[in-house]
Amino acid sequence: MTTQATEETTVIDLDNPELYINRELSLIKFNERVLAQAMDERHPLLQRLLFLCIFSSNTDEFFEIRVAELKRQIEFGQAKILPDGMIPEQALEAISEQYHPLVERQYEILNDIILPALREEGIRFLRREEWTEQQEEWINNFFNESVMPVMSPVGLDPSHPFPRLVNKTLNFIVELDGKDAFGRETGLAILPAPRSLPRVVRLPDEICDNDGDNLVFLSSIIHAHAGDLFPGMTIDGCYQFRLTRNADLEIDETEEDLANALRSELLSRRYGDAVRLEVANNCPDELVEELLKRFNLSEDDLYRVDGPVNLARLMQTLSLVKRPDLQYDVFTPGLSKALKLSAKNNIFDEIRKSDRLLHHPFESFTPVVNLLMAAAKDPNVIAIKQTLYRTGEDSDIVNALCEAARNGKEVTAVIELRARFDEEDNINLASRLQESGALVTYGVVGHKTHAKMMLILRRENQQLKRYAHLGTGNYHAGTAKLYTDYGYLTANDEITYDTHRIFQQLTGMGKIQKTQKLMHAPFTLHKGLIDLINKEAAHAKEGLPAKIIIKCNGLTEPKIIKALYKASQAGVSIDLIIRSMCSLRPGIPGVSENIRVRSIVGRFLEHTRIFYFENNGSPKLFGASADWMERNLINRVETCFPIEPSKLKKRMIEELNLYLQDNCQSWELQTDDTYVLNQPEEGEEAISAQSSLLERLALRA
Template identity: 65%
Template sequence: MLELPVSEAVDKEVKTTVVVDDADELVLEPIPEQPVDPKKMALEELSPEEINLNDPELYFNRELSHMQFNSRVLEQAMDENHPILNRLMFLCIFSSNMDEFFEIRVAGLKSQLEYSREKNGPDGLHPKEVLRQISEQAHKLVRRQYRILNDIIFPKLAESDVKFIRRSHWSDVQAAWVKRYFRDDVLPIISPVGLDPAHPFPRLANKTFNFVVELEGRDAFGRENGLAIVPAPSSLPRLVRLPDEVCDGGDNLVFLSSIIHAHADQLFPGMTVKGCYQFRLTRNADLEVDSDDIGVDLAGALRTELQSRHYGSSVRLEIADNCPDEVVNSLLKQFDLHEADLYSIDGPVNLSRLMAVLDLVDRPELMYSPFSPGLPKKLAGGSDIFEAMRSRDYLLMHPFESFSPVVDLLSNAAKDPNVVAIRQTLYRTGARSPIANALVDAARNGKEVTVVIELRARFDEAENLALASRLQDAGAVVVYGVVRHKTHAKMILIVRREGHVLSRYVHLGTGNYHAGNARLYTDYSFLTSDPDIGEDVHKVFQQLTGMSKELKVKKLLHAPFTLRDRLLDMVEREAENARKGEPSRIIIKVNSLTEQRLIQALYKASQAGVKIDLIVRGICTLRPGVKGVSSNIRVRSIIGRFLEHTRVYYFYNNRNPLVYLSSADGMDRNLNNRIEVAFPLQDQKLARRVKKELECYLADNTQSWVLQGDGSYQLNKPRKGQYRSAQRTLLSDLADNTR
């Protein structure tokens, strides 16, 4: 394990930033000196006692910080350390992230303005100003995205014989094949709609792929000229692989948009097609299930709301950049959008669908090499997992270490005649996943199976409804958590009869019970038979499935009851130790940090002299580097091959370190409005291991971005021969090894 001191790692970093502007060159350049902020200067002239920690200057805007995260994801497509198909994947992920950002965050801001419910955050920015800055940044990022795609990704893929062939470059043989494909596979199921008083504008669902067509001439009914809309059926693939016999070798792909565009005249026989332009409309996709109006049928209310998700209010229009202004303006008016909501696109309007490339071409050499996750010997297949858990606690870090012990734990419990009960929370897992299959088997085998399914896991609601139905059909008891509080905790409790006693076995995690995510996300899994933790988890399930007063737990921290306040207490304890001249240290690794009371506690600890490192993958509203407030706080974000998802809270605690792993981020919703747990690592060997892994992240100088006082992020750039990547180090240390 890499044990480079944090101070040494930082001293050797070379600061750079990614330039996102309208320049033609796509390069990393040194960041220019930032202009002096007079408000920040005035703040820094105050003594710590005089500083108001509610001052808006001490906070970044949540949504603009989210945009910064999306920008960092986009820059992975420029990183030549990633294989070329993985770089394409990052472009697709950026596109998907931006879709959700507009569907939820931008839509929410627009709703505030529409219904006069404007609410400024701690940063003090009015929603209207936030929308203006989002539009400005998003337009730059989208332009950059398509320059990267057209000028870098496509040419580099072509060098490896993966070619996206536009219609202007089809050979005669290829054109003939495409024509037959259009005639046989596209034309029979496509339904163009000419616009006139008898044919109103069709109701287009969220993010569907469409064309607007300019027509000239007179049709059979005497209608002259005009516009038509051509919705592309969702059943059609957005990418089509040309057969080898019509190509000169390699993998050759064509876009559905090119196929439809090339044959648009066949959709309107006898008419002249003046122009054909692809476009896509993004709508508000946030569900509004009112907890006070749903009675006892949350599932029924959610099913009803899902029907309307596809037709929320308009938020964004993406359209081909060669579309005439009069046509664009007509669409903007139709969707009640403004120019700021318009995104002119130089390429496919939905890049996330380019993920299909991975299924259409078999080119493993253009992607990261697969690896075998590590697995402790006593948890390997065929071993008695209950005996192993009785002997000691186990900590696994996915994807570097295998997720299979978690599945094995449930599968073995389902078949074990001594297991009498299984309880589990599920947030995102899939109706046909290995976890779901094990729970179904357990219920059918007569175990008392109780599952808390969070139906409102965003964009997984339909899948979770299907999962609930499947488990209920198998005989499991299914509950939907607590009204007004999403259940986000990751817990399994297995009760096993051993002689004359009932023993409890527990899994706690930082991530979802999703085997696919466990190969892509970094998460911790903790397996224990500790009686106190087992009793704590039992009490949490009592609260989730029944009705009771708050039950006191011994070792777990439990949101919304004790987690936030205990975190604040531990931060304050470090501050008090620093004031006494004792050594102090805080390291927190989360996906996002927005909770104002936690941020203010960290500010106070920094003022007291506590050295604080925050590893925050995404949104961070804390402003580091403010003299007298946060000069002892450093914030970095790690973006790499795997999505960072672990949540760790480390406190030096006067030489008796406290290490908590959690399902909870440092956000208002996690600490105040969700069911979450944080669990301690009591085994000092495991606690030291996590500390070393945190230091590995702090030493990263190749995939880490450092948050600056102005809200920008600088990419760390290593000196020659001094490359340190946390994910690569962990992959080397933990994968494919037996312990």
């Protein structure tokens, strides 16, 4: 490590690449931790299968976005050198080295652990050699009636070139022998499986000799009947494969109509440049070479798999089998009595009395929906402003906004059309709101609107009173049951006024709006966080109490990391709870020996963003929509809000400390960028933060 010696001290170069972890490789480590959950017998069996599927889905997105971007940089000679110093070619090589063993491990877990365990529980994925005569007859009818009519085999010849395959779809390459009706003898065909068909089919109980659930992979059905699609010809081989393409959209934001520009680009996502090829492991080498050549891919981009090429589609299993004993117990989220609406209980009165803090999914998302529904009906409410990033297809939030607009309220919705993989839903959402009479804007050119804000203006005693909801997560009732997030309901005049000014800035034009309580990106948040970190460092140098606790999803922003390194050098105790990507390297002598990094992976996806600063015994605590990444702090519209009421602050700190005490689902980042699972020592109490919060906030309620 390079150092510069002076007469008084040794200065460590904080720009040294050895101090930083590559963000893509760090994200692979997170996916590895997700995969490890499939092995954890503390999870119910079907939940372990779900983790296997989530790993597959995460991997798809990793290649569609991360790997695709690295390949794009190489193609156009626009390499972005990150603080770790790795060039794109090196990153791709490291990705290949790390991901191939992980994918192999994924299929070992499926074939050797999960499927046998499911079979013991009466959930069987039947191979073709296991089909009884009665089952074969049913499958044959299913193929003829539901599969074959929607399949379009393509024999390869000069008039039938290789088809343009859609991103992530199931396909087969078929070896043929013989001549067809036109005398053609091509030898190869491509068989795309229709996306409309389920990848797992449940056999009727009456044709099964055993109790339980009997399932068949669609790929097995197509394999068994491939010959029916090529009558009179011999099938010498039929092998499944799947192509992953670049799915990142490039939108010209100077277009007059962003929605139309985005709508036209959505189709291109299906046919972006190829980035990965998955092929059945029994596919002959010459066919694999043909596919690689066809898609301009190398051996590093090839993944041979021992099973279905898209394990994410196995999520269907959870809806096909009714085995609650193999899943987590259903729970009812907690809901305080004060927020339970009744004829005698007005939600505006309750929020005006005191600020409310909601910790999802342990506490219900219902009060947020109820607040908006009450506002839609309340004759005293004159305006509602809302940001929408991801909301879901059938959203009570959107229904309430539409009702409010139809009831004559001034409804303004700031919709982020470019929320990745939700673009089409958000375009439809925008149209629906506009049809109801709402004013819809698409945020700011060049900056995604990721802030989570709701503002309600109500006429009270001949004056306007503002109410706000600020959150760390999206206005999505579905993810509110699966992601951990905080929601903050307040009528605080300063906070609600700040919220109003940020909305004005989003929908109008003008100079930076000064705020009293809120920090917001891309203007004040980045500098504000660095100032708070530096203040802790100054306190430590003076011998005053100095401590930082940060909980967020990613930490990659270089200036923030440098500030944390300097704070550690000054003696600040720093605990970082970073779910996925972390480019900071802890435990380096003279740099980060006072920094500890942990990741929590469990039943719920950790999504809260909480920032704690000791502040010489008068702690400052914030919730935020932003992670500590370049995109959030520099290229997005984000909000960061203070938690000031002493009761709420005390509660949030206690909950934050639970995550630091977790010794069941927490992984410690080591200096060499590996993670080690924490486990209770002999005689030590086992603590799971998620289980404890579920007990405190939901089950007891």
